[in-house]
Amino acid sequence: MIQFAVSATKQKLLYERMSQLGVSESEFAEKFIRSSGAGGQHVNKTSTAVHIVHLPTGLEVKCSRERSQSLNRFLARRELLEKIAAQLGIATSGDLQAARIKRQKSRAKRRRAAAREESA
Numbered sequence: 001m002i003q004f005a006v007s008a009t010k011q012k013l014l015y016e017r018m019s020q021l022g023v024s025e026s027e028f029a030e031k032f033i034r035s036s037g038a039g040g041q042h043v044n045k046t047s048t049a050v051h052i053v054h055l056p057t058g059l060e061v062k063c064s065r066e067r068s069q070s071l072n073r074f075l076a077r078r079e080l081l082e083k084i085a086a087q088l089g090i091a092t093s094g095d096l097q098a099a100r101i102k103r104q105k106s107r108a109k110r111r112r113a114a115a116r117e118e119s120a
Helices: 008-021 041-045 069-088 093-119
Strands: 028-033 049-054 060-063
Touching: 008 069, 028 069, 049 069, 060 069, 069 093
Parallel strands: none
Antiparallel strands: 028 049, 049 060
């Protein structure tokens, strides 16, 4: 079990999600590359970006969001699991958030229409 620079509960949730999807750590091919962007000399000298591939499906993710390699490894795995879940047709957190936003917008639209009818 790999240790990441995140809390123990987040690591536990990651590994639970991996077991739910039937994915193991041995199915990942991981490569470290130099990232770009803010961070100055530190970013230019270290390989903190992570490129991870799920070998059975061929899905891949590149993560260079943070300056820490360990944190990028965790985030890349999380993004890759979301892609795998989406491919399997399982609801992802992004899908749930999009549905919530859609409900909020439709509710606001109904309220605006009702307010227009009252003022007319």
